[in-house]
Amino acid sequence: MQKSLLLVAHGSRRAQSNEEISQLTTRVAELASGRFAQVSCAFLELADPSIPDGIDKLVSQGAKSILIVPYFLARGIHVASDVPEEVAKARSSHPEVELVISDYLGASAAVPELIVNLAVDASS
Amino acid sequence: MQKSLLLVAHGSRRAQSNEEISQLTTRVAELASGRFAQVSCAFLELADPSIPDGIDKLVSQGAKSILIVPYFLARGIHVASDVPEEVAKARSSHPEVELVISDYLGASAAVPELIVNLAVDASS
Numbered sequence: 001m002q003k004s005l006l007l008v009a010h011g012s013r014r015a016q017s018n019e020e021i022s023q024l025t026t027r028v029a030e031l032a033s034g035r036f037a038q039v040s041c042a043f044l045e046l047a048d049p050s051i052p053d054g055i056d057k058l059v060s061q062g063a064k065s066i067l068i069v070p071y072f073l074a075r076g077i078h079v080a081s082d083v084p085e086e087v088a089k090a091r092s093s094h095p096e097v098e099l100v101i102s103d104y105l106g107a108s109a110a111v112p113e114l115i116v117n118l119a120v121d122a123s124s
Numbered sequence: 125m126q127k128s129l130l131l132v133a134h135g136s137r138r139a140q141s142n143e144e145i146s147q148l149t150t151r152v153a154e155l156a157s158g159r160f161a162q163v164s165c166a167f168l169e170l171a172d173p174s175i176p177d178g179i180d181k182l183v184s185q186g187a188k189s190i191l192i193v194p195y196f197l198a199r200g201i202h203v204a205s206d207v208p209e210e211v212a213k214a215r216s217s218h219p220e221v222e223l224v225i226s227d228y229l230g231a232s233a234a235v236p237e238l239i240v241n242l243a244v245d246a247s248s
Binding site for chain 1: 127129131133136138140141144145148151152154155156159160191193195196197198199200201224226227229230232234235236237238239240241242243244245246247
């Protein structure tokens with residue numbers, strides 16, 4: 001059974017920033033096609049859907065196992081405490097659903113190379 | 125003449141988060157070896173050095189051209205206005221130094237694939 005993927009971003013008062021996350025999620029869904037049952041996004045604060053609402057929606061669409069990917073750069077209070085607390089709320093509503101939180105984006109070993117490539121591209 | 129690279133992060137009240145940026149900068153410097161004269165980091169707020177101080181230091185070490193890479197995920201107010209304003213302060217202090225701001229990290233076309241890889245790794 002395939003997992004579903006929930007990309008969790010901070011959320012912004014600027015609609016444009018939230019729209020950027022929505023577009024990113026569409027691109028991730030294209031790339032992840034066939035590897036995840038569904039791909040959607042949710043926000044920690046300042047934008048909808050919330051993390052529990054995003055999980056509710058995936059579950060209502062049949063998800064039995066959801067991987068939550070924190071779209072954050074550093075292990076601050078949001079990654080360490082806030083995202084897990086929101087996921088815990090959803091866990092109590094859906095005890096039958098597997099909810100796993102992956103490493104946050106900034107923890108990826110590929111990030112330093114991405115920065116170098118960005119810098120090299122900007123310099124050429 | 126090689127450019128220098130200044131990685132600019134938001135900055136946090138948590139020393140651990142700022143230390144994470146410092147370690148990331150060390151890793152970027154290793155990977156970028158030979159392609160940039162110097163690699164260092166600065167913070168928009170809440171941590172030292174500030175962006176003008178980070179630029180001052182690179183200039184004092186001989187930098188004539190500095191590429192500023194915003195380590196941010198979305199084009200919010202920090203990327204759109206705050207980082208450019210801080211760079212502008214440094215520009216008035218060092219009119220002879222070339223200061224260029226690259227795309228922010230989240231704008232990199234490689235980010236969606238990085239998310240998919242992170243998710244696939246967490247699922248395996």
